[in-house]
Each structure stands twice: as C-alpha cells, then as structure tokens.
Amino acid sequence: MKHYEIYRDIRKRAMVMGLPISLFALMMTSVILSLLVIIFSFSLLVIVSVLVFNIILYVTLTHITQKPVLFYFQRVFPKTISNKRISHLTYED
Numbered sequence: 001m002k003h004y005e006i007y008r009d010i011r012k013r014a015m016v017m018g019l020p021i022s023l024f025a026l027m028m029t030s031v032i033l034s035l036l037v038i039i040f041s042f043s044l045l046v047i048v049s050v051l052v053f054n055i056i057l058y059v060t061l062t063h064i065t066q067k068p069v070l071f072y073f074q075r076v077f078p079k080t081i082s083n084k085r086i087s088h089l090t091y092e093d
Helices: 021-040 044-066
Strands: none
Touching: 021 044
8 A cells, every 4th residue: 555745844945856846947948059059069068068057057056945044135124114213313413
C-alpha cells in the first residue's frame, strides 16, 4: 500500500531546481537566449562560452538562494510611523 506524506511546509517558497520561481525564470530566460545564440553562431568558442556562462549563472543563483545575506538591504521606511517629536527644540517661541 502506498504511503503519502502530508505537505506541511505550505508557507515555504516554491522551489524549482533549487531556485525560487523568480530566479528560475531568470535562469530559463538565459537558457533560451543562449540557445538562440548557439543556433545562430558558427563558432565553437561562442558555444563553449555560452555554456560556461549558464553554469556560472546557475551556481551564483543557487549561492544567492542559500545565503540571502549577501544582498540584504536596509529598509527605506521605518517599521512604525509616528507624529511624536524626536527633538526637544521648540519652534513656537
């Protein structure tokens, strides 16, 4: 009898080939463009360089996915917005 596991990680991000959907779309766009370059090029050097570029792109995207701290940016807006005075200067005088 077959045993099916319950999928409990519904809130985790969807992953395809170890990449989130947006980075996977970027990778597939690169693969399609490189296939076009390979089809219309007649040079072995171009074919090898495109393949190396795709491999390097995949490795860097998986590295970025595993360690997102590399591209961590501070928030532009604060978590809370308040009308409370920050300075102790009085402008009414």
